[in-house]
Amino acid sequence: MSIIQIIFLLLSVMAVGSALMMITSKNPVNSVLWLIVVFFAISGHYILLNAQFLAIVNIIVYAGAIMVLFLFVVMLMNLNAETEPVKNRRLQLIGITSGGALMLIIVSAISKIDVEQLVQINAGDSGLIKVLGMNLFKNYVLPFEISSVLFLSAMIGAVVIGKKEEIENKK
Amino acid sequence: MLLAIDFALLLEKLILVVVVVFASLGIAMYTTFAERKVAAILQDRRGPNRAGPFGLLQPLADGMKLFFKEEIIPDFSSKFLFVMGPALAMLTACMTSAVIPWGDKIDFFGRMVDLQIADVNIGILYVFGVVSLGVYGIMIGAWASNNKFSLMGGLRAASQIISYELAMGISLIALLMITGTLSLKEMVVQQQQGYWNVVLQPLGFLIFLICSFAECNRTPFDLPEAENELIGGYHTEYSSMKLGFYLFSEYINMFISSVIMATLFFGGYDIPFFDESVLAPNLAAILGIVALMTKVIAFIFLFMWVRWTIPRFRYDQLMHLGWRILIPMALFNMLATGGVILYFNK
Structure with a gap:
């Protein structure tokens, strides 16, 4: 086994293991912390694929910002194992069925892929910042700009919802 | 293929890691001493002068005291997380130094x-990533303390760090547009040949400076541990060396952000008004380290000077400064920089 395979296996075990821990742990704060570990493992995979920019942005945006907000909300709402509502059996069964169906689809789709063509370990430069920038601002400039407008509208929407009571009170 | 590691390189990097980590720990240790001396001078006192000549052994005495204190662990929500908090704070504080060019x-x-x-080609983003993780040490510790005041301190820390990270990132974008690189080494080389970035980006530097005060939780931004409102903030429940880790990581952060500011805006290991290439390489490297350390000490002194001069902000003032003043200013700076670059490239 080459060293890359060993690292890949370690990272994969880490990712899948902590994802399972995230789902199964009763305490929401622990779930959030396990999810952060998942993001780190995924960033490790990105580095193996020579996409350093993607790896570090994944850490900055997901692990550094979004998960802090998650943790924030969970801590403020003071959720814990005792107050966590227990879902009833039927809902649990439906959840397992739909999740299993999704997994079946993903597994069948992945098994058709020619791995040799898909994975280029530590080669290719599509994840490097220069190539990524060129792609985003030359080939895909329109979708990129439209998605940024979408973000802007989402931001304004969030502000409006947050300020709703204040505006109504003023009337 | 990758197993053929250059063992000499591995050894070289390992020694460098050990030296850098121990050097930053040592410097942080004496920064605590310097802080007390500077405070004493500013308040017309003598400061610590009992342990050793001029009180130079004071940091060791402080460390000993923390080690021998009783370790009190409260009726907590999670013992593992309670220990994790200070460990994470220390880890993230030490990790940043990996991409800094020391000479x-x-x-x-x-x-x-x-x-x-x-010398990774995303150097500055790595720094930014580690900084954004720094908040976990505080938040996890605060939550695991199972104490209202700790939790409030942790939440304050998190919202403060997230708010000021935005302005910091935007002020960095303007800098990156000028340098055209993310590698810290490359930036220093550019500044050696041309002007220091502070000349080209004065507003950007000012925003970055204010934000790094906030990111280090230094006065006037030390609301997470505001003792007259929150007892001790996020480390209320901590004692012994775990408390020591929290306090110590603040000093390491201060040292590292001084190094980052010196590297980004003040030429790093560049000696001003002097062409290093006429010297022998070893002498030039050593003088470069001395130059960098001089700049760093100046910044650390600025941190202390501000701490003992300006009182703490109120919480709404903090948020107002971050969101309504710094972010618009940083956005303006970014647009203006882009406009100027576009105009001169024509």
Whole structure:
């Protein structure tokens, strides 16, 4: 086994293991912390694929910002194992069925892929910042700009919802 | 293929890592001493002068005291997380130094040794990533304390760090547009040949400076541990060396952000008004380290000077400054920089 395979296996075990821990742990704060570990493992995979920019942005945006907000909300709402509502059996069964169906689809789709063509370990430069920038601002400039407008509208929407009571009170 | 590691390189980097980590720990240790001395001078006192000559052994005495204190662990929500908090704070504080160029190459018995642990091409983003993780140490510790005041301190820390990270990132974008690179080493080389970035980006530097005060939780931004409102903030429940880790990581953060500011805006290991290339490489490298450390000490003094001069902000003032003043200013700076670059490239 080459060293890359060993690292890949370690990272994969880490990712899948902590994802399972995230789902199964009763305490929401622990779930959030396990999810952060998942993001780190995924960033490790990105580095193996020579996409350093993607790896570090994944850490900055997901692990550094979004998960802090998650943790924030969970801590403020003071959720814990005792107050966590227990879902009833039927809902649990439906959840397992739909999740299993999704997994079946993903597994069948992945098994058709020619791995040799898909994975280029530590080669290719599509994840490097220069190539990524060129792609985003030359080939895909329109979708990129439209998605940024979408973000802007989402931001304004969030502000409006947050300020709703204040505006109504003023009337 | 990758198993054929250059063992000399591995050894070289390992030694460099050990030296850098221990150097930053040592400097942080004496920063605590310097802080007390500076405070004493500013308040017309003598400061610590009992342990050793001029009180120079004071940091060791403080460390000993923390080690021998009783370790009190409260009726907590999670013992593992309670220990994790200070450990994470310390880890993230020490991790940043990996991408900082401490000096030029040194000729070590015919082997050119680069005085930088990793010259990755996303250097500044790595720093930013580690900084954004720094908040976890505080938040986890605060939550695991199972104490209202700790939790409030942790939440304040998190919202403060997230708010000021935005302005910091935007002020960095303007800098990156000028330098055109993310590698810290490359930036220093550019500044050696041209102007220091502070000349080209004065507003950007000001925003970055204010934000790094906030990111280090230093006065006037030390609301997470505001003792008259929150007892001790996020470390209320901590005692012994765990408390020591929290306090110590603040000093390491202060040192590292001084190094980052010196590297980004003040030429790093560049000696001003002097062409290093006329010197022998080893002498130039050593003088470069001295130059960098001089700048760093100046910044650390600024941190202390501000701490003992300006009182703490109120919480709404903090948020107002971050969101309504710094972010618009940083956005304006970014647009103006872009406009100027576009105009001169024509």
